Each structure stands twice: as C-alpha cells, then as structure tokens.
Amino acid sequence: MTDRSDQQALTGAASLIRALEESGVDTVFGIPGGAILPAYDPLLDSTRLRHILVRHEQGAGHAATGYAQATGRVGVCMATSGPGATNLVTPIADAHMDSVPMVAITGQVASTHIGTDAFQEADIVGITLPITKHTDFSWPVEMNLPGYRPVSKPHAKQVREAARMLTEAKRPVLYIGGGVLKARATTEFRVLAELTEAPVVTTLMARGAFPDSHPLHLGMPGMHGTVAAVTALQKADLIVALGTRFDDRVTGKLSSFAPNAKIVHADIDPAEISKNRTADVPIVGDCREVIADLVVAVQAEHATGRRGDYAGWWESLNAWRRTYPLGYETPEDGSLAPQQVIERLGRIVGPDAIYAAGVGQHQMWASQFISYENPYTWLNSGGAGTMGYAVPAAMGAKVGRPEATVWAIDGDGCFQMTNQELATCAINDIPIKVAVINNGTLGMVRQWQTLFYGKRYSNTDLHSRRIPDFVKLAEAYGCVGLRCESPDDLDKTIEQAMAVDDAPVVVDFVVHQDAMVWPMVPSGLSNDEILAAQGMRPDFGDGEE
Numbered sequence: 001m002t003d004r005s006d007q008q009a010l011t012g013a014a015s016l017i018r019a020l021e022e023s024g025v026d027t028v029f030g031i032p033g034g035a036i037l038p039a040y041d042p043l044l045d046s047t048r049l050r051h052i053l054v055r056h057e058q059g060a061g062h063a064a065t066g067y068a069q070a071t072g073r074v075g076v077c078m079a080t081s082g083p084g085a086t087n088l089v090t091p092i093a094d095a096h097m098d099s100v101p102m103v104a105i106t107g108q109v110a111s112t113h114i115g116t117d118a119f120q121e122a123d124i125v126g127i128t129l130p131i132t133k134h135t136d137f138s139w140p141v142e143m144n145l146p147g148y149r150p151v152s153k154p155h156a157k158q159v160r161e162a163a164r165m166l167t168e169a170k171r172p173v174l175y176i177g178g179g180v181l182k183a184r185a186t187t188e189f190r191v192l193a194e195l196t197e198a199p200v201v202t203t204l205m206a207r208g209a210f211p212d213s214h215p216l217h218l219g220m221p222g223m224h225g226t227v228a229a230v231t232a233l234q235k236a237d238l239i240v241a242l243g244t245r246f247d248d249r250v251t252g253k254l255s256s257f258a259p260n261a262k263i264v265h266a267d268i269d270p271a272e273i274s275k276n277r278t279a280d281v282p283i284v285g286d287c288r289e290v291i292a293d294l295v296v297a298v299q300a301e302h303a304t305g306r307r308g309d310y311a312g313w314w315e316s317l318n319a320w321r322r323t324y325p326l327g328y329e330t331p332e333d334g335s336l337a338p339q340q341v342i343e344r345l346g347r348i349v350g351p352d353a354i355y356a357a358g359v360g361q362h363q364m365w366a367s368q369f370i371s372y373e374n375p376y377t378w379l380n381s382g383g384a385g386t387m388g389y390a391v392p393a394a395m396g397a398k399v400g401r402p403e404a405t406v407w408a409i410d411g412d413g414c415f416q417m418t419n420q421e422l423a424t425c426a427i428n429d430i431p432i433k434v435a436v437i438n439n440g441t442l443g444m445v446r447q448w449q450t451l452f453y454g455k456r457y458s459n460t461d462l463h464s465r466r467i468p469d470f471v472k473l474a475e476a477y478g479c480v481g482l483r484c485e486s487p488d489d490l491d492k493t494i495e496q497a498m499a500v501d502d503a504p505v506v507v508d509f510v511v512h513q514d515a516m517v518w519p520m521v522p523s524g525l526s527n528d529e530i531l532a533a534q535g536m537r538p539d540f541g542d543g544e545e
Helices: 004-009 012-022 034-043 057-071 089-097 124-131 156-168 178-182 186-196 227-235 287-303 311-323 338-349 361-369 390-400 412-418 421-427 443-452 470-476 487-498
Strands: 027-030 050-053 075-079 102-106 172-176 200-202 217-219 238-242 262-267 281-284 354-357 406-411 433-438 480-484 505-510
Touching (some): 012 034, 027 057, 034 102, 050 421, 057 075, 057 089, 057 102, 057 412, 156 238, 156 287, 172 186, 178 186, 186 287, 200 227, 217 227, 227 311, 238 287, 262 287, 338 361, 338 406, 338 433, 354 361, 354 390, 361 433, 390 406, 390 421, 390 433, 412 433, 470 480, 487 505
Parallel strands (some): 075 102, 172 200, 172 238, 200 217, 238 262, 262 281, 354 406, 480 505
16 A cells, blocks of 8 residues: 555645755745645645744735744745735735745646636736746756856956955945845955944845944935935945945935945846946945955055045044934823834843834834844845735744744834734744834824825824724734833833743834934935934035045
C-alpha cells in the first residue's frame, strides 16, 4: 500500500509545500479557500511550516512584510483565488514600493475555466505584473535562468571618483535610504560616516540605519523632516545618495531640489539611477560593497593628504540644529499631546523594541520623537502609504522576532482598517502592543484641510473617541484594553502595558485633535519653503561659509 506522503509527493501542491520547507521558510500567513485547498491539505502534515490563520488577506500580506522587515528573511503569505488574491494586491504593492522581499501564493480556477468568468476567477497574474518581479519559466529548469540579475560589484573608477569628490567638497551630505538596511550595510556605513565626518540624513525608510544620537546625524529629510536635514540637502555642494531614490517626499519640487549639488548615486537597481535626479557619478552595485569600497577609496585619498574640510559647513549645520529643534506645544486644556505620548513611549520602552507605524500624523510623530539607535527597529509603509499596515506588520515582526518587544503605533483611522488581526494575535499567542493615537479624525487629511482648504473638514471626522470603544473592542478580541486621557497617567499606563507579557495589549490614548506635524514642506513646493511651525519660515542664512 502507498502511504499518504508518497501520494502527496506526486502532486504539485505537495511539491509547493516541500519547496517552501526546503527554502527555509518557517511561517506562512494566510486564509484558505476553495481554489487553494489543494495546497492547504499537505500543509496540514508539514512539521516545518507554521501557518498563521489571519482574519483578512490584507493582514496576511502586511504580516509577511513585517516579518521580512524585522528578520531580513522572505515573508510568505497565501490566499485563494479571486477576492482572496485581490485582497493581497495592496500589501504586494506596498512591499514592492519599499523593496521588501515577499512571496504571495494564490489559488486559481481550473485551467479549463480560465477566461470564462468562473466563480472567484481573477487574472491575478495580470493584475500584479506591474508590482512584482518575475522571470520567464521553462521546464526542465535551466541553471542559468533569464530575468532580474543585478550587478553587485560597483565600478572601481566610479567609486574612486566619488571618494575624490567627497574630499574636495565643502558642503557634502551623506543621504541614505532603505537600501542600506536591505544590504545589511549599517556597520560599513558607520565606518564611512565617521571616516569622512560628513553630515548624515536618513530617510523615512532608513530610520535606525544610523544612530539618532550620533553627532553626525541631522535626522530625517523630506516633507516632515528636520529643518537641519532638509536645509543641508538644499545647501549642499555634494550629495552622496546610497540606496535611496530621490522620491518626491524628500525632494519637494524637484526642479529646485539641491540646486548647487553634484550627485553621487549608488543603487543596486540601475533603473533608479538618474530616474528623478541626474547623477554626476552613477554607481550600480550592492550598497554593502559600494560602501566598503568607498571606505577604502576615501582612506587612499587621506593617505595622500587630501581630506575634506567641513568646519564652516558644520558651523552652519549646528546653528540650524540649535535654532530649529523638533518640538511641540502642550495643549492648554490639559489634554494629551500626541507627540508627548509617542515621545514618552519611546523613552520608557527604549531603543531595542520594534516600532511599526501606520500612515498619517502618528507615523510622522513616531519617526520624529522616538530615538532609533538600532537597525530593523522601525517598520512603516513608506512608498505606498498604506493605512492599516501597523497591526498586521507588528504581528509579523513579533512572529519573526519573538524575543523583541513590538509596538504598533496606529491612528484611530488606520486601526479600524485591520484591527481584526488582534484575534489572530490572541489566538496564536502573539503578544504585540498597540498604541492607538485617538484624535477622532483622519488627522493628516484634517491638517491639510486646516492649512490649505480653509478649515472645511469634509468627511474627516471619525466620531471615534468612544465609537467604537477601543478598550471593549480589545477585550472582545481576547486582548488587554487600557485607556489614557491625562498626561498625569501617561507613564503609568505605558508601564502597565509593558508589564503584560502573555497577551496582546491595546492602549487607547485619547489625544488633542488639533495637533499638527511640524516641520512641513507643503506638497509641490520647494524645500526652501519649509515651515518650522505654522506660518514660521526659518532664516537659514546663506549656509556657505
């Protein structure tokens, strides 16, 4: 008699599960359905794969992304055909925009029914072609497959030219993006930064790649970046961009971005080079190898006596840092300032925790007011800006790194999109902690309505300070629910949440509704138009001492 495992070994579905096992996958997030059932059946017998049954396919996709961002390993999610597959489109697009390694497996109707509008049929391959990487497939498999074959070793001449420009520049900036984290190049980058003594700015996707406390670090650039970081890029005579893509949220009005700067741009994807800003020195290669080679090339420049003199530049930079630090106002009515909540959370919980943010004001405050000292401790949806990302991403991060404390920092709008995954966390013993920054509104949209639409608040009021009751909602999902409405209770409430280690915790922080994110570069304007606070334009000086 042939046993069950032998029969399964003959099926494509069983081969799929075996392939996942042999590839080192340990966790799959998903929901079964009719078309994917052939794969779910052998999954039941796997002793090497943990399947986590989520409540919505979007949760599966974001959990796979959070798992990948926190661990550096590929995240895997699974769904059925039709609506199951299309519910993965948002997290697939999200992962694609932020260069996160994720594999999505979906079912499909029988081949004889494709094109007939069969029940739960959708052309998921066609739908996802623009947001996935793929190779041509043939059988039997050849060793040398066509497709995406990135160059990893940078061109030595280009690296030497970049090093020469660094030593000759008067106002350089090291502008680093998420590619430095993807390449596992944070150690090498710190060596480069300290060797050159040039100022560093880290994008939203690169928070934690360079310690916030380091004296060379100016903070985050972009629409809500620090005044010093934004202005440094504007006044620079050389920008060395590593693993970043000059996206619109950093450059502002592109035609006026860093008008006097030469550009060194290094990226593993040649399509990114000069896509938005023309590079004077393009370098295609893996960031880790590029940075390591740059260190050697800069050391060679120093050995000949050529070393950058940035004394005047640092005088200007430090003046901007002193004059325009990040800050916020405490509400006169004694209510909670959202920035205060996040700042205290970061200080009490500490830099070793993982923080996953949703999208909006709370995301920007979390990037500004928590000190990121370690890589892979900041997770967010940067490129796509996906509301609903935080809770499932935190869940995936906690699965991938169970030893870490994981906080999701969410707005009340974002939280109501994917809070059903709290049930997944409770049932599967995934004790994440969620800070809901509850201002009863779609905060970032409301901020824009305040500033640019004459305070005409069209459909941004959520009426959610008590509807739903997030404490009761948390308890209904089997989690611990807490609420904080006063600054006097803030530290005590955070510490109470930290004391729970055997269940998910949701803390409803009821905050002031009118808080805004500052600094801000209004959309479509030049970075020179940055506002340090409402109506307040900084006086930069010429920055060219």
